[in-house]
Amino acid sequence: MRSTIRARAGRILAIVGLIAATLAPATTSVHAADGDLILKVGTDQEFSGLNPWQSVYVLDYEVFTLNYDLLVGYDKDLNYTEGFATSWTTSDDGKTTTFKIRPGMKWSDGQPATADDVAYTYGFVLDALSKETTLGSGYLDGYVSSAGVKSVKAVDPETVEITTETPTPLLLAAYVPILPKHVWEKYSLEEIANAEAKGFFANDPPVVGTGPYQAVEYTPGQFMKFQRNPNYWGKQGAADQIIITHFENNDTMTQALKNGELDYARGINADAFDALKGTPDIVPVEGFANGYSYLTFNGYPKAIKDGGSSTRATADPAFRDALAWAIDEQQLVDRVLAGHGTPGTSLLPPFQAKWYVAPDPSVLRQFDIAKADEKLTAAGYVKDASGNRLDKEGKPINLRMTWPASESELATAAQFITEWWGQLGIKVNAGVTEDNTLLVDLTPPEYDPPGKADFDTYMWGWVGDVDPSSLLEPFTTDQIGGSSDTFWSNARFDELFKQQGQTIDETQRKAMLKEMQEIFYKEVPNIPLYYDSELHAYRTDHFGGWQNQPPENGTPLFGFGPIGYTLLTDATAAPSPSASEATAPSAGASATAAPGDSGSPTSGSGTNTGLLLALGAVVLVAIVGTLAVRRRGAKATDEE
Amino acid sequence: MATRFIVRRFAQAALTIFLIVILNFILFRAMPGSPDRVLARNPNVSPEAIQQIRERWGIDKPLIPDQLIAYIGATFRGDLGNSFAEQGRPVTEVVGSRLGPTLLLFGLGEIIAIVIGLALGAYAGWRRGGPLDLVGNGVSLILYSMPYFLLGMILLLIFASTLHWFPSFGMTTLGVTHDSPLAYLADVSAHLVLPVATVALGLIGQYSILMRSSIIETMSDEYITTARAKGITDSRVLRGHALPNAMLPTVSLIAINLGYVVAGAITVEVVFNWPGLGTLTVDALKSRDYAVLQGIFLVLSVSVVFANLGADMIYGRLDPRVRA
Numbered sequence: 027m028r029s030t031i032r033a034r035a036g037r038i039l040a041i042v043g044l045i046a047a048t049l050a051p052a053t054t055s056v057h058a059a060d061g062d063l064i065l066k067v068g069t070d071q072e073f074s075g076l077n078p079w080q081s082v083y084v085l086d087y088e089v090f091t092l093n094y095d096l097l098v099g100y101d102k103d104l105n106y107t108e109g110f111a112t113s114w115t116t117s118d119d120g121k122t123t124t125f126k127i128r129p130g131m132k133w134s135d136g137q138p139a140t141a142d143d144v145a146y147t148y149g150f151v152l153d154a155l156s157k158e159t160t161l162g163s164g165y166l167d168g169y170v171s172s173a174g175v176k177s178v179k180a181v182d183p184e185t186v187e188i189t190t191e192t193p194t195p196l197l198l199a200a201y202v203p204i205l206p207k208h209v210w211e212k213y214s215l216e217e218i219a220n221a222e223a224k225g226f227f228a229n230d231p232p233v234v235g236t237g238p239y240q241a242v243e244y245t246p247g248q249f250m251k252f253q254r255n256p257n258y259w260g261k262q263g264a265a266d267q268i269i270i271t272h273f274e275n276n277d278t279m280t281q282a283l284k285n286g287e288l289d290y291a292r293g294i295n296a297d298a299f300d301a302l303k304g305t306p307d308i309v310p311v312e313g314f315a316n317g318y319s320y321l322t323f324n325g326y327p328k329a330i331k332d333g334g335s336s337t338r339a340t341a342d343p344a345f346r347d348a349l350a351w352a353i354d355e356q357q358l359v360d361r362v363l364a365g366h367g368t369p370g371t372s373l374l375p376p377f378q379a380k381w382y383v384a385p386d387p388s389v390l391r392q393f394d395i396a397k398a399d400e401k402l403t404a405a406g407y408v409k410d411a412s413g414n415r416l417d418k419e420g421k422p423i424n425l426r427m428t429w430p431a432s433e434s435e436l437a438t439a440a441q442f443i444t445e446w447w448g449q450l451g452i453k454v455n456a457g458v459t460e461d462n463t464l465l466v467d468l469t470p471p472e473y474d475p476p477g478k479a480d481f482d483t484y485m486w487g488w489v490g491d492v493d494p495s496s497l498l499e500p501f502t503t504d505q506i507g508g509s510s511d512t513f514w515s516n517a518r519f520d521e522l523f524k525q526q527g528q529t530i531d532e533t534q535r536k537a538m539l540k541e542m543q544e545i546f547y548k549e550v551p552n553i554p555l556y557y558d559s560e561l562h563a564y565r566t567d568h569f570g571g572w573q574n575q576p577p578e579n580g581t582p583l584f585g586f587g588p589i590g591y592t593l594l595t596d597a598t599a600a601p602s603p604s605a606s607e608a609t610a611p612s613a614g615a616s617a618t619a620a621p622g623d624s625g626s627p628t629s630g631s632g633t634n635t636g637l638l639l640a641l642g643a644v645v646l647v648a649i650v651g652t653l654a655v656r657r658r659g660a661k662a663t664d665e666e
Numbered sequence: 667m668a669t670r671f672i673v674r675r676f677a678q679a680a681l682t683i684f685l686i687v688i689l690n691f692i693l694f695r696a697m698p699g700s701p702d703r704v705l706a707r708n709p710n711v712s713p714e715a716i717q718q719i720r721e722r723w724g725i726d727k728p729l730i731p732d733q734l735i736a737y738i739g740a741t742f743r744g745d746l747g748n749s750f751a752e753q754g755r756p757v758t759e760v761v762g763s764r765l766g767p768t769l770l771l772f773g774l775g776e777i778i779a780i781v782i783g784l785a786l787g788a789y790a791g792w793r794r795g796g797p798l799d800l801v802g803n804g805v806s807l808i809l810y811s812m813p814y815f816l817l818g819m820i821l822l823l824i825f826a827s828t829l830h831w832f833p834s835f836g837m838t839t840l841g842v843t844h845d846s847p848l849a850y851l852a853d854v855s856a857h858l859v860l861p862v863a864t865v866a867l868g869l870i871g872q873y874s875i876l877m878r879s880s881i882i883e884t885m886s887d888e889y890i891t892t893a894r895a896k897g898i899t900d901s902r903v904l905r906g907h908a909l910p911n912a913m914l915p916t917v918s919l920i921a922i923n924l925g926y927v928v929a930g931a932i933t934v935e936v937v938f939n940w941p942g943l944g945t946l947t948v949d950a951l952k953s954r955d956y957a958v959l960q961g962i963f964l965v966l967s968v969s970v971v972f973a974n975l976g977a978d979m980i981y982g983r984l985d986p987r988v989r990a
Contacts, residue, residue: 064841274936
């Protein structure tokens with residue numbers, strides 16, 4: 027008889043059906059309630075939180091410029107424009123800049139936003155600097171210190187004076203958010219700067235700011251939700267809310283964009299990016315990177331016990347120059363980046379259009395193995411009988427080459443370079459190193475605690491600000507023991523670095539930066555391999571008005587400041603807002619959050635319900651398990 | 667006797683957990699690098715500041731005994747430290763908030779897989795060579811050998827990207843405030859379908875293959891022949907004689923399987939951006955968040971210990987010989 031088996035199958039089907047029944051209505055029951063327009067953004071990066079001083083990633087900078095204004099903002103062409111201040115004038119000696127603050131400006135909570143807030147924010151940084159306290163992750167205070175800010179004074183509610191040690195172009199470039207004094211002054215330096223301190227001020231939502239959108243909900247590791255600031259002084263963006271979600275898996279993010287569950291995706295894989303081309307309603311954007319990937323030589327000038335480079339050759343500019351002739355940057359772009367990048371030359375990327383100087387064709391290195399060979403021989407690196415290249419001590423050159431595990435594409439670059447340099451009789455031992463171990467290996471004896479600079483060559487990347495200073499600084503002598511990974515030292519480069527930081531006139535400054543780039547190209551402390559593109563994409567069916575910042579080579583979002591968000595328009599408004607929302611199951615889902623409650627975070631209730639559900643599931647497992655065991659046990663004893 | 671059995675098992679479990687705690691500590695300290703070195707990439711950080719950070723995170727004291735003793739003490743007080751990446755949020759809170767979604771996902775996946783996988787395996791084995799066996803065995807092998815990651819991506823491409831039946835990521839729809847618990851439940855359920863299906867399909871293959879071979883093995887046993895000789899109906903032989911014995915290896919497999927939840931959790935959760943322990947593990951690994959990683963590993967290893975304890979108990983019920 028089969029009946030019992032069938033009965034069991036029936037029970038199983040019933041259970042499956044029950045589960046299916048609870049799931050079935052799901053897709054249809056989620057729909058917009060009051061037509062709030064939500065911009066949904068996906069990113070590959072992780073949030074560092076809402077306290078701007080703790081910012082590390084591009085994403086964190088994006089978050090704080092949505093919440094707050096910089097003193098001086100950037101327009102879509104990356105020119106300075108009004109921010110917290112509307113205008114600024116510099117005194118005759120160039121050391122005092124007077125900023126005019128917008129009259130009648132309000133914080134998102136309705137309190138007046140005045141010069142006092144600027145004086146508080148800059149004063150807070152100066153206080154931290156004078157006490158040598160690391161301000162959070164230590165990135166933002168550097169803008170104030172490198173501009174040489176001495177003092178800040180609120181003359182009246184609409185006027186603030188900032189004095190610097192010398193005239194400097196870096197004050198306007200300071201990427202420091204102006205924070206509301208009435209919120210932040212309640213917390214001590216320690217409570218703001220130190221994430222581990224008792225009473226740490228995480229700036230939990232709702233955030234009070236003057237930016238176009240303020241964070242109202244934040245679930246660490248997952249997403250952040252912003253609500254439009256009704257008090258914003260500038261153009262109001264079309265989106266009522268913005269939700270930025272962190273994606274662990276790049277492919278899922280791309281699929282979500284294709285599905286209409288996202289309107290914008292940042293940091294798409296090259297393969298997925300190419301596949302997006304031609305997808306209806308999706309525009310892929312390839313922006314220039316404000317940074318580059320490089321191959322660094324260990325240029326440490328002295329021998330290091332149990333460490334340092336395996337050969338003195340890496341400290342010799344002639345050797346490095348010769349090896350740079352044996353790298354085909356275009357090939358690397360094509361094969362490593364699938365064409366999404368440009369070959370490297372200068373330590374300033376072409377994104378820095380104002381400052382980038384392409385090497386003169388007369389000195390530009392082409393890919394030429396024979397020439398590299400000649401140059402090596404001419405510089406005194408001869409081959410032995412078996413074809414091995416010898417260093418000046420007569421030892422065969424076996425270069426170690428490594429890269430951080432997080433930058434997996436560099437493994438491909440290493441294969442090519444190994445092959446090319448192999449043709450010069452230089453053996454390369456290439457292998458990946460875990461990021462943190464690599465950071466330890468790179469530290470020189472000047473570091474505290476002293477390291478051994480135990481590497482020959484390695485690859486990684488640098489990313490810059492709008493102002494070029496941060497990309498130049500790691501190559502100054504002062505940074506050996508700091509951010510320098512080449513241990514290269516050049517007196518003229520150092521002098522020019524200092525001068526350019528005190529030169530307002532852009533023509534003069536450009537001349538200095540040109541000379542710096544020339545010195546760098548000639549001495550080859552590192553070989554810029556390529557400028558990797560920023561691969562983003564957006565949908566045009568919910569929002570219009572997407573504009574790249576800067577127009578020629580930028581991306582609409584994740585640039586500099588919130589302008590890309592405020593330029594957006596409602597693409598659904600004109601024809602029929604409900605029709606487009608009904609097409610995709612969840613793409614059309616909009617929020618029901620009342621505009622009035624821009625405050626209260628709602629994460630608490632969500633977690634609780636999730637936990638309850640989980641508990642329910644566990645209980646269910648337990649019941650089913652127990653029942654199954656009972657019945658089987660009972661049967662077994664019955665029938666045996 | 668039964669009590670002694672239980673007490674012994676619990677004592678073993680307690681000892682195992684203590685050893686796990688110590689191993690956990692050593693393992694994470696043996697890993698290369700330390701969180702403070704990440705800051706060395708920042709041109710603005712002074713050596714004094716890095717020293718401050720070391721003190722702040724307690725990584726300036728000697729590893730053994732200072733850090734070890736502090737760690738063991740704190741762990742048993744329920745203090746797992748603070749997250750480095752999430753700005754000092756307590757680890758218990760960080761891990762706790764992700765435990766629910768993972769339990770939900772894998773709890774449901776396991777139930778479905780157990781019910782369907784065992785039924786499928788038992789039937790296929792019982793009707794060895796039949797049409798269901800041939801098809802079922804083939805499908806099971808494919809599912810068993812397919813990595814979660816691939817299975818998940820396939821489901822995502824078909825049911826989310828192409829058919830638009832289900833959402834592709836997360837646990838709830840972005841930007842939706844749910845009016846009622848029922849609306850919330852419905853939204854979560856829609857998001858659950860694809861990840862749960864991925865987990866269940868992967869496990870079904872495994873469970874049914876094992877159940878099938880276990881049934882086949884049992885069928886050649888003499889007591890089955892005896893039962894049949896007694897004239898008992900086919901289905902009663904299966905349910906009353908073959909199944910209870912064939913269940914034994916399956917119970918241990920399921921218990922051991924819970925240990926692999928972490929591996930599965932990472933890939934399934936990463937594919938569907940599910941806010942559980944798997945995605946948390948990846949994030950914590952990336953940012954070298956020792957405290958959170960330790961917390962996750964502790965939770966997982968303790969749950970494996972408990973799962974095995976549970977299996978022992980169930981085993982004891984199924985097979986009285988074990989209790990002796």
